[in-house]
Structure formats: structure tokens, C-alpha cells
Amino acid sequence: MPFRPMPTPTPSLAARTPGWTVRRWCRRVMYRPLWLCLLLLYGALAYGQTAAIEPGGHWPLQVWRDTGLLRDDSGSMDLQQVAALPAGAQRGFRRIGTEKLKSLDMKTAWWLQLKLANHDTRALKLRLALSPYDFREIDIYLQKPGSAWQHLHGGLTSPLAHRSSRSRLPTAAFALEPGESIRILARIVTTQPHLIKPVLYTNDGFIAHEVHMRGWDSLLFGGLLALGWIALMIALFSRNGAFLLLSAEALLVAGYEAVRRGYGHLYLWPDSTEWSYRSLHVLGHLSLAVFLLFIFEVARQEKVRLPGRRWLTGFTAFELGMALASWLGDTFLVRRIAAFSTPLFAVGLLLLVAALARQRVPTRRLMLLITAYVALHMTLSALEPWGLLPDFVYQGTLGGLGVNPLAVLFGFYLSLALLAAWITLLGKQRNSATEALAQWQAQENQRLSAEVATQTQALNKALEYANDKNRQKTEILSYIGHDLRAPLATIVGYARLLVHSPASERAAQLRAIERNVDYQLDLIDELLNYARAELKPLHLVSAPVEMAGLLEDVVRQGHALSQGQHNRFQADLPGILPHTVLLDARRLRQVLLNLLSNAAKFTRRGLITLRVRAVRADTASPVWTLDFEVSDTGIGIDPGRQDSIFKAFEQGPTRPEGVGLGLFIARSIIRTMGGELYVQSAPDQGSTFRFELKLMAADDHILHWAPPDLSTQALAQTVPALPSEAPPPHDRLELAVLARDGQLSDIEYWLARMSFAYPHCTEFFTEIRGALQALDLERIESLALAQPAPADAARTSTAAAATAEAPASKAADGGASFAGTPAANASAADASAAKPSAAAASTAGTQ
CATH class of the missing domain: 1.20.1070 (Rhopdopsin 7-helix transmembrane proteins)
Known part of the structure; x- marks a missing residue:
């Protein structure tokens, strides 16, 4: 109902003046027509609009806000009377607006009215659903412009056969062409309160919903x-x-x-x-x-x-x-x-x-x-x-x-x-x-089980302690076999350089050898401390370090390592570096030499590059970011194995494709320094290892530095000549494979077998032993693959045929036969491959 202002208190008789009476009469004359006009306007707006179905609308449509409600207290109004009610009539349909539809709280008849217009460009098959289901009587009337009313009957008081719809809800199905409209009236009789919610569905949407x-x-x-x-x-x-x-x-x-x-x-x-x-x-x-x-x-x-x-x-x-x-x-x-x-x-x-x-x-x-x-x-x-x-x-x-x-x-x-x-x-x-009856037995079993568990736990701890000690021994041996081999390889490389270098350059090379010997002695001391401390965590000792000396030392050692398999070494270093930084130089040198040693081992006649980049956030900041990168053009690493190459103390395979302990050591050091070691590689496309460190400068000086010129320090790459007396090619091919894989003990075993089988090849075996003592596996491989002169080849074949009968006769006398036929040599090679070798394991663990 419309709003009414609070009544004004009636004044006393003394205050009732003619002027007051006139003002009161004017208010009645002016305000009452105004309220009546507002009420009529509200009723006109109630059903002056039609619910429009717009294109692309969201289904289903909640149309209860556009539904009108009429209460028939007598319950005697019929369709014609309700349809003839003019818009805005005092007892006509009321627009609900944003309020909820009121509950039907009396035993009377209620009428609903809804007008729909299809503004879509498509013809629509629609269905209007009224909830809830339990109306006593419900009659729905549909009318399109210019057509008669269509009547649908339902309700719980009607048997199912007499109802217009067999749905569990009262529904009315109809179709609207584009631009067509429809008027819907519904008469409801109920004996209980309801909250009516008309919802408009498409026909297919209603079926899917049901x-x-x-x-x-x-x-x-x-x-x-x-x-x-x-x-x-x-x-x-x-x-x-x-x-x-x-x-x-x-x-x-x-x-x-x-x-x-x-x-x-x-x-x-x-x-x-x-x-x-x-x-x-x-x-x-x-x-x-x-x-x-x-x-x-x-x-x-x-x-x-x-x-x-x-x-x-x-x-x-x-x-x-x-x-x-x-x-x-x-x-x-x-x-x-x-x-x-x-x-x-x-x-x-x-x-x-x-x-x-x-x-x-x-x-x-x-x-x-x-x-x-x-x-x-x-x-x-x-x-x-x-x-x-x-x-x-x-x-x-x-x-x-x-x-x-x-x-x-x-x-x-x-x-x-x-x-x-x-x-x-x-x-x-x-x-x-x-x-309760079995409680004593359960307690006794529990006590015995606890005692057995205690003893088992003690045994497990003892076994775990023994396994841990064995693991520590294996780790120490792996560490020794890996990190002590890199300085030895550098020393051998510089020793070869001394043979072919002028006297003026030998002093610097001897100093490099001395530094590597000191580095190796430091590693031995560290291993002894490591064993005494029983695998204590890695500690860093930071001290002021001049970057020029550190990088020059690493560059010279990297150049020496790269000469082992006829590789070229390139140092790509920035022109500007911090003069002195705070870091553990020995640990950083250890990481770089590990990476350079791996690159040299798995690259043959290729390129090994060391890149260093130095960046400072701003000129006033003492923090420098140094980016180190070691790349090669070697055999590369399969993507499926790149996650496993950093595992702790895993011994790599003997084939060159393997990657072993050094990467774990390098990553552990880098992580302790606050960085991370990454790898990018692909088979036959080389590998790139990169890490980044944030270092604090110890002074404000900036170094303009260039790497030393190492172009005159290349090793002589002469091809050794095959001695006149040598084992047959298939035996030498076995030796080449052992040298390429670094099987030192198996090479010694091969020398023992071949010396017994071919005693006349003394000169060849002497060359092999000399190269083995110098750890020159490249020379051993080159000697094994060298081709003899034509006259020497004929003589070698004749000698091999003449000596082939000697092992057989010795075998008849009960002696051991090491060679004589290709099959016997293959069997010997299989036996040597199966024999455990500590030296081979240490050599293969370089990377």
C-alpha cells in the first residue's frame, strides 16, 4: 500500500483558527489526488511492460520478477473476467518488482499473469514451469494475438489421465516465432502455503534439466x-x-x-x-x-x-x-x-x-x-x-x-x-x-614382539653402520680416483710442453706444474681430514683472492688439459673484472678444473671454451655477479640422463658416454657458495655447464685483464711409427679399445698375455709400457692403431704365423695359453673385461 505520512496531532480548540482550517483543507484537497495519481501510475506500470526474450540470453530465465499476482478471495472469477481487467485496475494484477512472490497463505484462488515477446531472430520452443508441484488445482491459459485461449489442466486433485501434462511439475509448452508474443494466465487453488517461482526453459533445456x-x-x-x-x-x-x-x-x-x-x-x-x-x-x-x-x-x-x-x-x-x-x-x-x-x-x-x-x-x-x-x-x-x-x-x-x-x-x-x-x-x-579373555596373551605377545623388534632394530642399526662405513670408503676411493687424476693430467700435459717449448717459456710452465702439485697435495690433505671427520659437511674458507691470478692459472691448466686429445682451447673472458673478491679460491678452481677435465676427456679434436662474465648492479654496489660457463663440442649427453649425472658419488660407466663423480662434487661446492650448476646438452652436439655466483669485492679497484697467449704452447701432434715387430691387428685393436676407455689394469693384463704370446715384439711392448707409466693413453691408442710399412706388415704376419704354434705346444705340456687364434684372443679379451680393476674404476670416474 502507498506510504502515508504520520497524522498531525489535533490542536486544541483555542488553537483552531480559521487559517488553520483552511490550511488543513488545502492539504487534503492537494495531497489526496497526488497519492491517487501515484497509485494509478504504479498500477499502470505493473503490466504496461512485457518480458522480452532477447537474442543470446542466458537460459533458463527467471521470470517471476515479470509475473503479476491477483488474489480472488471469492474464488468465483473466471477467465473472461480476469482477462478483461484493465491495466492499472484497483483490484488488478500487482507488479511484484524486486520482491519475492508472496506465499499463498489462504484457501482462495490465485491468478498469475505473464506476457512474453520473442525478440530473437529464431523460432523458439519454450516451456514454462511452475514450482512447486503440489498445487491442489491449476489451470493454465495461453493466448497469442488474434487467436483463442488454449487451456491446460492439472493439479493433485485430478487423476493423471485427466492432466494435460505428464510432467512431475506443472508446465506449459508453446512456441514463439520471431517477433511473436504470448499472454499466459494461470489459476491456482491450494490449501497450503507455497513460494511460486515461474521459470522459462527452452524445451530441450527443460528435458535436459529433468x-x-x-x-x-x-x-x-x-x-x-x-x-x-x-x-x-x-x-x-x-x-x-x-x-x-x-x-x-x-x-x-x-x-x-x-x-x-x-x-x-x-x-x-x-x-x-x-x-x-x-x-x-x-x-x-x-x-x-x-x-x-x-x-x-x-x-x-x-x-x-x-x-x-x-x-x-x-x-x-x-x-x-x-x-x-x-x-x-x-x-x-x-x-x-x-x-x-x-x-x-x-x-x-x-x-x-x-x-x-x-x-x-x-x-x-x-x-x-x-x-x-x-x-x-x-x-x-x-x-x-x-x-x-x-x-x-x-x-x-x-x-x-x-x-x-x-x-x-x-x-x-x-x-x-x-x-x-x-x-x-x-x-x-x-x-x-x-x-578381555585374550588380554594377557596379547600383552605377552606384545612384550615378546617388542623385544624382538628391539633386537632387530639393533641389528639393523649395526648393519646400517657397516653399510655406511663401506659407503664412506667407496666415496673416499671414488674421490681419490677422480680429483687426483685431473692435476696429474695437467702435470703430464705441461711436461710434454716442456719438451717442445723454448727455454724462455719453461719457467712459467714449471710454475704451473708446481701449482698443480701443491693443489694435489692440498686434495690429499683434504681427503685425510675428510676421512678423520667421517664425512662432515663441506665448509668454505673465504679470503681475498685476485681474479687475474686465479683465472690465469685456470686458463693455463685448461689449455694443458685440452691438448690430451688434440683439442683447441679458447678463453672468452671479459675485459673488466673486480680486482679482488672474497671467495674460496681452492674450491672454485676445483670446480672449474673438474668441468674442464670432463670436457677434455669427452671431446676429441674439438673445441673447449671457458667463458666468464662479470656484472655489477650499480657502480656504488660492492656485489658482483660472475657467470662461469664451460662448453665443448664433444659427444654430448642424452636428455634422459641429464638429471642423473649429478647424483652423489655415482661411479660413471667405463664408456666415454658416462658422466661420473666430478659433477656431484662441483654441484655441491657451487650450492654451498650460493649458486646452482646447470647443464645444456644433446647427443653429438657437445655440452655446456654454467653456474652463477654473487661475490663481494674486497676493494674498489677494477681490473682490465686479457687471457695469456697460449698459441705457441701446442703439443706436437706427431703420429707414432709402428715398430717392426708388433702383435696382429685384432690384438692391437683390443688394446686401442682399452686405452680409449682408460682401463689401466686391463692394459697391464693385456701386456702380460701378449708378451707371453708374442715374445719377439719387445720393442712394441716397451713403447706401450713407457706410455703407460706416463699415463699417455692417447699415445697407447695411436700406437695400437698405427699402420706398419708394407715390408714390416709381411714380416709381422710371418712372425705371427710362426709363433702361433708355440702356445698350443705349451698348452699340451700343461702351460697356460693366452693367444694363438682370434677366438682365443676374443676369449682372453672377455676375461679381461670381466676382471675387476680399481685403476680402471678410478680412471673412468673422472667425469
């Missing part, structure tokens, strides 16, 4: 029926009254939910008229009464004292009376009473469970959670038909909160969890007597 909802409903009904059947079977076999009541409760709830969703008048009792709208209330109140009886029975069996027992007894009797009244009495009155009694019951149930929780009842927490959920759901469901809930509660499902399958399924599965916990508790209580 299929979706029926799928969820089937899941709910299947679970409830399964629960009822299982509880019934348990009750019959165990003769337990609680399970019998639980079975009845599950079946009643299943029936209640089926009726609530509109399946009762569709499948259970399609021809019943009176029972169709009474069954919902009867089943609902009976389910509450049976639930209370179930609580009484469980408390009796578990000997739990129920708080508020009289209140529960009275409420049980009240629910039974409400069920009887719903069957025989006025359902509208029952519904109104239930709207107030259900929240009270929910609050009382919460108080009951809270009191049981204070008594330390098992599963009390789960019971409290379930009861809180059930109480909330019952309260909201009771308040929903009266329109007392906010708008967002009604969104998401056709028919409102009460029939939302997700909400009910959640409560159902919570109840299943409580049932499972309760059944488990019953099983534990029944087994308590048996457990």
Missing part, C-alpha cells in the same frame, strides 16, 4: 532403499529393534523425498486425488516420530541416560498426532503449525546431542555434526514456503532448497557415516568380552 535432476534423485532413492534393505536384513538376523526402526526410517524418508519431488502422483498413486497432497505431510511427520523412537531404542540398548526424556516423549506423541491430522484434518493448518514446531524440534535436537556429547558418548562429534546439518536443513525447508529466506537460497534448482538433491545427499552420506561408526561401536562392544 534428466539431470532425475539422475541425482535416483542416486538418492537408491541409497535410501539400499540402507533400508540392509538394516531390515540385519534386524531379522540379529533380532535388533534399533535396526528395524532404522529400516522403517529409511523407507519413510525415501517415500517422503519421492513425494516431495513430485514422483508420488506420477508413479506411486497416479489416480489418487486426496492422498496425493496429504501424503507429503503424513510421511514427513511419521519419519520424525520413527526417528525419535530410534533414538529411544538406541539409548535403551546402550544404557545411555537421555537428557530431556519427557520432552522427547511429548514431541514423539506430537509428531504422531500431526501425522494423523495431516491424514484426516486441515492440511493448511498442519502446515502452519509445522512451520513453527520444526525449528523448535531442530533446536531441541541440537541441545540433546550437545548434552550427549558432554556424557562422553562415542561418535558424539559425528552425531553433533549430523544433527546440526539436519536441524539447519529442516529449519530452512520449513521457512522456505513462507518466503522468509533471502533470494540466494532459492537459486540453483527447480523447486527451491528443499528438493535440492545435493543437500539431501550430503545429509544422507553423513547419516551413513554415523551408522557405520555406530555399527563399528556395537561390534567392539560385543567383542570386548573376548578381548
Whole structure:
């Protein structure tokens, strides 16, 4: 109703002057027509507009905001009278606007009006659905401009065969061409309050929605029926009254939910008229009464004292009376009473469970959670038909909160969890007597088991200690075999340079050899300390270090290492460096030599590059970022193995494709310095290892430095000549393979076999022994692959044929035969490959 101002207090007789009377009369004359005009304007706007279906709209459409509502107190108005009401009539349709549709709270007839216009470019097949389902009578009238009214009849008081639609909800299907409009009137008669929510679907959308909802409903009904059947079977076999009541409760709830969703008048009792709208209330109140009886029975069996027992007894009797009244009495009155009694019951149930929780009842927490959920759901469901809930509660499902399958399924599965916990508790209580009899035996077994476990734990610790000691020994041996080999290779390289270098350059080379010897002695001291400290964590000793001396030393050693397999070495260093930085120079040198040694080992006649980049954030900052990169053009690393090459102390394979311990050592040092070591590689495309360190400058000086010129220090790459007397080519090929793999002990074993088989090849074996003592595996491989002169080749073949019979005769005399035929040599090679070799393992672990 329109707003009325507060009445003005009546003045006293003395104050009633003629002027006051005139002013009061003017206000009445002016204000009342103004209020009347506003009221008429409000009524005109109520149905002066039509709900438009725009192109690309979001389906389904909530059209209840565009629906008009008319109350017919007498219930005698027909279609012609309602359709003839002019827009804005005093007793015409009222526009609801942004408010919810009011609940139908009287036994009267109600009329709904909706006007729709298709502004889309397509013809639309639509369906208007009115919820909820349980109207006593509903008649829907459809009219397009220039056509007669179309009548659809439904409602619970009509048998299913007489209804226009066989849907569980009252619906009206129609089609609209582009630009076409339609007027819809609906007459509703009900005996209980409802919250009407008209929703407009496309025909296909409504069918899909119904299929979706029926799928969820089937899941709910299947679970409830399964629960009822299982509880019934348990009750019959165990003769337990609680399970019998639980079975009845599950079946009643299943029936209640089926009726609530509109399946009762569709499948259970399609021809019943009176029972169709009474069954919902009867089943609902009976389910509450049976639930209370179930609580009484469980408390009796578990000997739990129920708080508020009289209140529960009275409420049980009240629910039974409400069920009887719903069957025989006025359902509208029952519904109104239930709207107030259900929240009270929910609050009382919460108080009951809270009191049981204070008594330390098992599963009390789960019971409290379930009861809180059930109480909330019952309260909201009771308040929903009266329109007392906010708008967002009604969104998401056709028919409102009460029939939302997700909400009910959640409560159902919570109840299943409580049932499972309760059944488990019953099983534990029944087994308590048996457990008491077997308690002594269990305690004795536990004591014995604990004693066995203690002894087993002690043995496991002893075994773990022994394994740890073995691992430490293996780690130390691997460390020795790896990090001591790199300085030796550098020393050998500089010793070769001394042979071919002028006298003026020998002093610098001798100093490099001296530094490598000192570095190797430092590593030996570190290993001794490492063994004494039993693998203590890595520590850094930072000190001021001049970058020029450190990099020059690394460049010279990298150049020497690269000459081993005829590689070229390139130093790409910046022109600007910090003069002095704080770092552990010995550790950084160790990392760079490890990476350069790996590059030299796995690259043959290629290029090895050392790059260093120095960047400072700003001129005032003492922090420098140094980026180190070692790259080669060698065999590369398969992408699948790049994650495993950094594993701790893993001995690499003997083939050149392997990557071993050095990378783990390098990464450990870099991580301790605050950086990270990365690899980028591909098979046959070389490898690049890169890390970045943030270092603090020890002074403000900047160094302009260039790497030394090492172009005149290349090793002579002469091809050795094959002595006149040498073993056959297939034996020398075996030697070349051993030299390429670094199998030092196997090479010695090969020399012993071949010296016995070919005693006339003394000169060749002397050359091999000399190269082996100098660790010159490259020369051994070159000698093994060298080709003899034609005359020497013929002489070698004749000598090999002449000596082939000697091993056979010695074998006949009981001697050991090492060579004589290719097959015998292959067998010997297999035996040598299978023989363990510590020297080979240490050599192969360089990378």
C-alpha cells in the first residue's frame, strides 16, 4: 500500500483558527489526488511492460520478477473476467518488482499473469514451469494475438489421465516465432502455503534439466532403499529393534523425498486425488516420530541416560498426532503449525546431542555434526514456503532448497557415516568380552614382539653402520680416483710442453706444474681430514683472492688439459673484472678444473671454451655477479640422463658416454657458495655447464685483464711409427679399445698375455709400457692403431704365423695359453673385461 505520512496531532480548540482550517483543507484537497495519481501510475506500470526474450540470453530465465499476482478471495472469477481487467485496475494484477512472490497463505484462488515477446531472430520452443508441484488445482491459459485461449489442466486433485501434462511439475509448452508474443494466465487453488517461482526453459533445456535432476534423485532413492534393505536384513538376523526402526526410517524418508519431488502422483498413486497432497505431510511427520523412537531404542540398548526424556516423549506423541491430522484434518493448518514446531524440534535436537556429547558418548562429534546439518536443513525447508529466506537460497534448482538433491545427499552420506561408526561401536562392544579373555596373551605377545623388534632394530642399526662405513670408503676411493687424476693430467700435459717449448717459456710452465702439485697435495690433505671427520659437511674458507691470478692459472691448466686429445682451447673472458673478491679460491678452481677435465676427456679434436662474465648492479654496489660457463663440442649427453649425472658419488660407466663423480662434487661446492650448476646438452652436439655466483669485492679497484697467449704452447701432434715387430691387428685393436676407455689394469693384463704370446715384439711392448707409466693413453691408442710399412706388415704376419704354434705346444705340456687364434684372443679379451680393476674404476670416474 502507498506510504502515508504520520497524522498531525489535533490542536486544541483555542488553537483552531480559521487559517488553520483552511490550511488543513488545502492539504487534503492537494495531497489526496497526488497519492491517487501515484497509485494509478504504479498500477499502470505493473503490466504496461512485457518480458522480452532477447537474442543470446542466458537460459533458463527467471521470470517471476515479470509475473503479476491477483488474489480472488471469492474464488468465483473466471477467465473472461480476469482477462478483461484493465491495466492499472484497483483490484488488478500487482507488479511484484524486486520482491519475492508472496506465499499463498489462504484457501482462495490465485491468478498469475505473464506476457512474453520473442525478440530473437529464431523460432523458439519454450516451456514454462511452475514450482512447486503440489498445487491442489491449476489451470493454465495461453493466448497469442488474434487467436483463442488454449487451456491446460492439472493439479493433485485430478487423476493423471485427466492432466494435460505428464510432467512431475506443472508446465506449459508453446512456441514463439520471431517477433511473436504470448499472454499466459494461470489459476491456482491450494490449501497450503507455497513460494511460486515461474521459470522459462527452452524445451530441450527443460528435458535436459529433468534428466539431470532425475539422475541425482535416483542416486538418492537408491541409497535410501539400499540402507533400508540392509538394516531390515540385519534386524531379522540379529533380532535388533534399533535396526528395524532404522529400516522403517529409511523407507519413510525415501517415500517422503519421492513425494516431495513430485514422483508420488506420477508413479506411486497416479489416480489418487486426496492422498496425493496429504501424503507429503503424513510421511514427513511419521519419519520424525520413527526417528525419535530410534533414538529411544538406541539409548535403551546402550544404557545411555537421555537428557530431556519427557520432552522427547511429548514431541514423539506430537509428531504422531500431526501425522494423523495431516491424514484426516486441515492440511493448511498442519502446515502452519509445522512451520513453527520444526525449528523448535531442530533446536531441541541440537541441545540433546550437545548434552550427549558432554556424557562422553562415542561418535558424539559425528552425531553433533549430523544433527546440526539436519536441524539447519529442516529449519530452512520449513521457512522456505513462507518466503522468509533471502533470494540466494532459492537459486540453483527447480523447486527451491528443499528438493535440492545435493543437500539431501550430503545429509544422507553423513547419516551413513554415523551408522557405520555406530555399527563399528556395537561390534567392539560385543567383542570386548573376548578381548578381555585374550588380554594377557596379547600383552605377552606384545612384550615378546617388542623385544624382538628391539633386537632387530639393533641389528639393523649395526648393519646400517657397516653399510655406511663401506659407503664412506667407496666415496673416499671414488674421490681419490677422480680429483687426483685431473692435476696429474695437467702435470703430464705441461711436461710434454716442456719438451717442445723454448727455454724462455719453461719457467712459467714449471710454475704451473708446481701449482698443480701443491693443489694435489692440498686434495690429499683434504681427503685425510675428510676421512678423520667421517664425512662432515663441506665448509668454505673465504679470503681475498685476485681474479687475474686465479683465472690465469685456470686458463693455463685448461689449455694443458685440452691438448690430451688434440683439442683447441679458447678463453672468452671479459675485459673488466673486480680486482679482488672474497671467495674460496681452492674450491672454485676445483670446480672449474673438474668441468674442464670432463670436457677434455669427452671431446676429441674439438673445441673447449671457458667463458666468464662479470656484472655489477650499480657502480656504488660492492656485489658482483660472475657467470662461469664451460662448453665443448664433444659427444654430448642424452636428455634422459641429464638429471642423473649429478647424483652423489655415482661411479660413471667405463664408456666415454658416462658422466661420473666430478659433477656431484662441483654441484655441491657451487650450492654451498650460493649458486646452482646447470647443464645444456644433446647427443653429438657437445655440452655446456654454467653456474652463477654473487661475490663481494674486497676493494674498489677494477681490473682490465686479457687471457695469456697460449698459441705457441701446442703439443706436437706427431703420429707414432709402428715398430717392426708388433702383435696382429685384432690384438692391437683390443688394446686401442682399452686405452680409449682408460682401463689401466686391463692394459697391464693385456701386456702380460701378449708378451707371453708374442715374445719377439719387445720393442712394441716397451713403447706401450713407457706410455703407460706416463699415463699417455692417447699415445697407447695411436700406437695400437698405427699402420706398419708394407715390408714390416709381411714380416709381422710371418712372425705371427710362426709363433702361433708355440702356445698350443705349451698348452699340451700343461702351460697356460693366452693367444694363438682370434677366438682365443676374443676369449682372453672377455676375461679381461670381466676382471675387476680399481685403476680402471678410478680412471673412468673422472667425469
